[in-house]
Amino acid sequence: MNALTLFVLILNFVILFSILGKHQDKVERRLKRIEFYMDLVVDHLELDRFPEEVKQIALNADPRQRLKAVKLYQEKTGATFQEAVKAVEKVSGRSFRS
Secondary structure, three states, X not given: OOHHHHXXXXXXXXXXXXXXXXXXXXXXXXXXXXXXXXXXXXXXXXXXXXXXXXXXXXOOOOHHHHHHHHHHHHHHHOOOHHHXXXXXXXXXXXXXXX
16 A cells, blocks of 8 residues: 555545534534423423432432432433432432532
8 A cells, every 4th residue: 555545545534534523513413402492391391300209219318318319310311410419409409518
């Protein structure tokens, strides 16, 4: 394989990955927009998006139980740890920091 062929091959890979990266950004923007509109619909319909079993654990006074609620909320919703902590704090009315 000569140097020119190798250069053209590498250039093609760079272009391909550049195109794929732009496509992924476009998909992520669309997903964020869809999530935004779904949040608007859920809020408008006043639906409770907090699973009932998680809510019962979150309302428990024991901080260890609230941590269990965070883990369960993550499993049920696919939320990140920080999102789950904020949700449990909001429902329980108590902060994990205090």
